[in-house]
Amino acid sequence: MTPLLKVENISKYYGNRLGCRDVNFDLYPGEVLGIVGESGSGKSTLLNCLAGHQEPDTGEVVFDTRVEGLKDTVTMSEPERRMLSRTDWAFVHQNPRDGLRMSVSAGGNVGERLMAVGARHYGDIRSTAIDWLDKVEISDDRTDDRPSEFSGGMQQRLQIARNLVTGPRLIFMDEPTGGLDVSVQARLLDLLRGLVRELGLSAIVVTHDLAVVRLLADRLMVMKDGHVVETGLTDQVLDDPQHAYTQLLVSSVLQV
Amino acid sequence: MINIENVSKNFVLHNQNSVTIPVMENANLLVKAGECVGLTGSSGTGKSTLMRMVYGNYLTQAGKIVVGDLDIVTALPREILNLRRDTLGYVSQFLRVVPRVPTLDVVSEPMLAVGVEREAAHARARMLLTKLRIPERLWSLSPLTFSGGEQQRVNIARGFAHEYPAMLLDEPTASLDGENREIVLSLIEEAKDRGAAIIGIFHDEAARNRVCDREVDVSTYTPKAA
Numbered sequence: 001m002t003p004l005l006k007v008e009n010i011s012k013y014y015g016n017r018l019g020c021r022d023v024n025f026d027l028y029p030g031e032v033l034g035i036v037g038e039s040g041s042g043k044s045t046l047l048n049c050l051a052g053h054q055e056p057d058t059g060e061v062v063f064d065t066r067v068e069g070l071k072d073t074v075t076m077s078e079p080e081r082r083m084l085s086r087t088d089w090a091f092v093h094q095n096p097r098d099g100l101r102m103s104v105s106a107g108g109n110v111g112e113r114l115m116a117v118g119a120r121h122y123g124d125i126r127s128t129a130i131d132w133l134d135k136v137e138i139s140d141d142r143t144d145d146r147p148s149e150f151s152g153g154m155q156q157r158l159q160i161a162r163n164l165v166t167g168p169r170l171i172f173m174d175e176p177t178g179g180l181d182v183s184v185q186a187r188l189l190d191l192l193r194g195l196v197r198e199l200g201l202s203a204i205v206v207t208h209d210l211a212v213v214r215l216l217a218d219r220l221m222v223m224k225d226g227h228v229v230e231t232g233l234t235d236q237v238l239d240d241p242q243h244a245y246t247q248l249l250v251s252s253v254l255q256v
Numbered sequence: 257m258i259n260i261e262n263v264s265k266n267f268v269l270h271n272q273n274s275v276t277i278p279v280m281e282n283a284n285l286l287v288k289a290g291e292c293v294g295l296t297g298s299s300g301t302g303k304s305t306l307m308r309m310v311y312g313n314y315l316t317q318a319g320k321i322v323v324g325d326l327d328i329v330t331a332l333p334r335e336i337l338n339l340r341r342d343t344l345g346y347v348s349q350f351l352r353v354v355p356r357v358p359t360l361d362v363v364s365e366p367m368l369a370v371g372v373e374r375e376a377a378h379a380r381a382r383m384l385l386t387k388l389r390i391p392e393r394l395w396s397l398s399p400l401t402f403s404g405g406e407q408q409r410v411n412i413a414r415g416f417a418h419e420y421p422a423m424l425l426d427e428p429t430a431s432l433d434g435e436n437r438e439i440v441l442s443l444i445e446e447a448k449d450r451g452a453a454i455i456g457i458f459h460d461e462a463a464r465n466r467v468c469d470r471e472v473d474v475s476t477y478t479p480k481a482a
Contacts, residue, residue: 244270
């Protein structure tokens, strides 16, 4: 099986400061990779480098494109990369305001991504949009409301619908449940798990919440000061951590 | 089916003066298809540790643990996940599930993961839940709100949903009353009859004598204090 994404030696510096260094991993179709670490550990920098939001200083992010097969996305042309990020890739921001158009209706938010890949038939776009709003549990009488009138949890679900409507194969998530209260978080996790399994999506999830990765991720990568200090099966890394930092992280979780 | 050879394990606690705690040395165990081996030994001798090592939940420092044709000790995470999905089941003492997912879906999940149709998976889940005497009115609720014994039985239903060729059972009959224990033991016997290789921990001696073909005292693998 070919990996969907091959990440090789990704490093990113901000001047003299280290963002992340020498990150390597393969992601296979249907796999969910969790990246954990404290604030400033470089996990968001890494995610942004992978998703093409920032240019890494060194390394390759090779994606298995539908037409041309394995291709380095760091060196591909800007239009090509943009096309990828509208079709095969999706990015769920921590703050839904970064991923939504707040002044456009919910249906419009979902429809816009469809139009960006060439859909033009209004009826089709609208019905697909309503279908996706239903999948993320937003009722169809809210289709014409603006996201600014939605609660935080609904905004986050709308962002997920907007991202998934074009049938991406790889989804990047930056703290997808951050800032949501636990009941909303549970519903969102359940939704994400279901979608990942039904659609066979691959995902890279950055979070500092160990409970979230335990439920969502197959594999886990632990970052500290820009370096990957430990990787492995999620439950193995959490239950039998080997690195001093991971042990500290796991033992610092408060019991409910 | 499960072959453990010369296996050793240490825990290193980096944040507690880097103490190294050796917990297992030269463990050997061979479990054939259709056989159930009971692990014995007092608390803290490493019964659950050995089981978790077989499941890939704990890392193993030395030796080989072969399940089917995969060596867990050197396998990639992806290979272990495939093994857990298709071949190796694990019933732990605790139920760990996503909040708010209905019991019926919790039990169906392992079957859906191996590609069983939703209808067929639900049918088998209903059969198992009925057998384990979980009242039907609870099936649409999340098991996290259930009593300890009910959670344990949901966990067992989930563990036996897919017919794994190899199974690890960590005190499946703990916290169950007589009748329920009987049902669980019969599930284990059925699994043996269809050829499953089973490693089990049973504190209840009667249960152990009934389903285990032999016993292995894990304390013989405990490193001697230097």
